[in-house]
Amino acid sequence: MPADMRARLGQLELPNPVLAAAGCAGAGRELARFVDVARVGAVISKSIMTEPRTGNPAPRLAETPSGLLNSAGLPGPGIDAFLQRDLPWLLSRGARVVVSIAGQTTPEYAALASRLSDAAGVSAVEINLSCPNAEDAGRVFGVDPETASAVVAAVRGSLRHDLPVFAKLSPDVTDIVAMAAACVSAGADGLSLVNVMLGVAIDPARQRPALAGTYGGLSGPAIRPVAVRCVWQVAEAFPDVPIIGTGGVVTGRDALELLLAGASMIGIGTAIVHDPSACSRVLRELEEELTAIGVDRVADVIGQAHGAHSRGPRGLAWRA
Amino acid sequence: MAPIQVRATVLTVRRVDAYHALTLVAPAIAARFRPGQFITVAVGGPQTSMLARRAFAVHDVRPDHGGTVEFVFEVLGPGTRWLAGLRAREALDAAGPLGRPFSLPKDPSSCLLLGVGYGSAPLFALAARLRERGCRVDFLLGAPSADRVFGALTARRSGRSATVTTCDGSFGARGAVTDLLEQVIREARTEVVYASAPVPVLGEVTALAGKYDIPVQASVDLAMACGIGVCMGCVLPVAGTDGITRMLRSCVDGPVFRGDLVRWDDVGTIPFDALGAPGWPRAKGAQGGSGGTGPPGGNSLAGVVPPGLAGHHAG
Numbered sequence: 124m125p126a127d128m129r130a131r132l133g134q135l136e137l138p139n140p141v142l143a144a145a146g147c148a149g150a151g152r153e154l155a156r157f158v159d160v161a162r163v164g165a166v167i168s169k170s171i172m173t174e175p176r177t178g179n180p181a182p183r184l185a186e187t188p189s190g191l192l193n194s195a196g197l198p199g200p201g202i203d204a205f206l207q208r209d210l211p212w213l214l215s216r217g218a219r220v221v222v223s224i225a226g227q228t229t230p231e232y233a234a235l236a237s238r239l240s241d242a243a244g245v246s247a248v249e250i251n252l253s254c255p256n257a258e259d260a261g262r263v264f265g266v267d268p269e270t271a272s273a274v275v276a277a278v279r280g281s282l283r284h285d286l287p288v289f290a291k292l293s294p295d296v297t298d299i300v301a302m303a304a305a306c307v308s309a310g311a312d313g314l315s316l317v318n319v320m321l322g323v324a325i326d327p328a329r330q331r332p333a334l335a336g337t338y339g340g341l342s343g344p345a346i347r348p349v350a351v352r353c354v355w356q357v358a359e360a361f362p363d364v365p366i367i368g369t370g371g372v373v374t375g376r377d378a379l380e381l382l383l384a385g386a387s388m389i390g391i392g393t394a395i396v397h398d399p400s401a402c403s404r405v406l407r408e409l410e411e412e413l414t415a416i417g418v419d420r421v422a423d424v425i426g427q428a429h430g431a432h433s434r435g436p437r438g439l440a441w442r443a
Numbered sequence: 444m445a446p447i448q449v450r451a452t453v454l455t456v457r458r459v460d461a462y463h464a465l466t467l468v469a470p471a472i473a474a475r476f477r478p479g480q481f482i483t484v485a486v487g488g489p490q491t492s493m494l495a496r497r498a499f500a501v502h503d504v505r506p507d508h509g510g511t512v513e514f515v516f517e518v519l520g521p522g523t524r525w526l527a528g529l530r531a532r533e534a535l536d537a538a539g540p541l542g543r544p545f546s547l548p549k550d551p552s553s554c555l556l557l558g559v560g561y562g563s564a565p566l567f568a569l570a571a572r573l574r575e576r577g578c579r580v581d582f583l584l585g586a587p588s589a590d591r592v593f594g595a596l597t598a599r600r601s602g603r604s605a606t607v608t609t610c611d612g613s614f615g616a617r618g619a620v621t622d623l624l625e626q627v628i629r630e631a632r633t634e635v636v637y638a639s640a641p642v643p644v645l646g647e648v649t650a651l652a653g654k655y656d657i658p659v660q661a662s663v664d665l666a667m668a669c670g671i672g673v674c675m676g677c678v679l680p681v682a683g684t685d686g687i688t689r690m691l692r693s694c695v696d697g698p699v700f701r702g703d704l705v706r707w708d709d710v711g712t713i714p715f716d717a718l719g720a721p722g723w724p725r726a727k728g729a730q731g732g733s734g735g736t737g738p739p740g741g742n743s744l745a746g747v748v749p750p751g752l753a754g755h756h757a758g
Contacts (some may be wrong), residue, residue, distance in 0.1 A: 153672035175719035177690045180712050184668045184676035189492040195675040343494050396669040397494045
């Protein structure tokens with residue numbers, strides 16, 4: 124019998140825990156040409172800001188070993204176009220929508236949250252904290268517990284009470300648990316772990332950085348162990364806080380790894396760039412993995428790697 | 444029609460001078476294809492460390508084996524080297540057809556098809572469609588050297604004329620395609636130019652054709668990672684008919700653009716007056732006000748529909 128894949132997102136029940144991660148599903152229409160968005164657990168929108176944004180000049184992307192380095196610079200249509208055009212389209216297709224928001228100031232985040240309070244059909248809000256703070260010389264919000272908690276508190280204070288708020292954290296911090304603690308105490312209902320890691324690639328032929336913006340966010344399987352580590356540490360400290368585990372998931376087995384580390388939902392990001400059907404394939408593979416290990420409900424594997432007893436002989440996996 | 448992702452079977456990989464041509468059995472893609480569209484493939488096999496898909500203009504589709512799709516590429520790195528090493532019957536993850544095809548003239552017209560290097564690959568399927576519609580087709584092909592001219596024989600066979608230029612003079616006239624463009628336009632009484640070439644050449648072609656009021660359908664080849672519009676890697680500044688410049692994705696809004704609307708000199712930059720550029724709301728106000736501080740190129744293109752392409756449609 125296939126496993127029960129239902130997952131909880133705040134008050135809302137999702138049909139499965141496999142989500143399209145922020146920034147990797149376009150406005151939804153792009154993804155919908157390859158997967159049925161109604162069958163994805165939820166679609167997390169690209170990060171929405173107040174105004175339309177072009178993003179950075181090209182080149183914006185570089186391929187690195189098992190990873191992509193990107194400095195797109197949060198291009199997007201702005202909140203008005205998102206609410207008028209993209210959100211209704213996704214809802215009309217039966218998708219559950221988590222709206223990712225990004226701001227250059229704390230009040231911008233709060234203003235976006237209050238706009239979303241009036242929008243029908245939003246399932247949850249994800250706060251992208253890896254955005255340069257215009258009032259702090261461009262340092263991103265998510266590397267300092269105080270600024271991060273101020274943003275989370277501002278969003279929580281401006282958002283309808285029944286809408287869950289997830290804070291998406293950067294792994295580029297010394298103490299991810301301290302960041303998680305700051306966000307949870309400021310009112311975050313859940314956490315998304317992790318955003319990209321900062322990286323640089325240099326093109327030896329031109330003897331210049333490969334990206335026009337020099338720095339880029341590293342994503343893909345290259346950072347998966349970092350995501351697993353962050354999920355592990357935060358789940359250990361806050362076993363009751365739901366976590367969307369994101370970072371280099373390409374297969375159902377990768378998704379299972381993050382669930383075992385303590386994530387209750389999985390974000391599929393860079394894998395969509397590599398395989399447009401990744402969301403539906405990972406879900407199918409995860410179902411197969413659960414069946415193979417004899418688990419009836421996906422909820423039963425969440426955080427199981429933290430238990431005292433292992434299921435089999437250890438130390439052999441690397442020989443596979 | 445919507446694109447589709449398939450596990451295609453390799454039929455052949457063959458050398459064509461400096462390039463390779465790879466033919467896939469992919470009936471669903473072949474059935475949906477229109478000239479100018481492209482496909483993406485995943486490279487490196489199931490455990491690959493290369494996450495970006497490789498995008499290639501479709502060269503040809505044929506009905507054999509239920510439907511085949513061929514693309515042409517040059518070995519430029521580990522991904523294309525892996526492709527060149529594929530053998531018949533191996534599997535390849537392919538998605539397509541992607542992007543907007545070339546617009547076809549409604550009435551029989553004299554069409555000049557201009558390609559540089561293997562950029563000419565998508566022009567031959569286009570030529571076949573144009574001839575079906577009673578259009579005259581002339582070719583102008585260019586490359587650095589003879590071994591990098593792609594499709595000269597086919598061009599000779601299927602075009603009313605086929606002009607070749609090489610930088611080193613090893614094939615055809617010595618020089619660049621743009622050196623001979625005006626001469627060919629006059630001789631062929633060209634009414635529409637279809638061009639597939641590097642961005643600087645497309646800019647020059649658009650400017651030269653503009654002197655004769657000839658519309659250009661330009662196919663750009665910018666680096667893409669996804670090919671489906673999610674990674675935002677392949678953007679370029681394009682003026683709308685409303686005069687506003689937007690950063691458009693060449694994968695979903697192109698790869699074929701109206702040449703006169705692309706801000707060729709600004710490709711690779713974010714023009715200050717582009718929608719959403721840093722300081723955009725201010726620039727918007729300035730444009731709406733005096734009109735004297737408008738963008739270079741942006742305003743001047745507002746609402747201009749080139750005569751030759753008015754009434755054209757994507758056929």
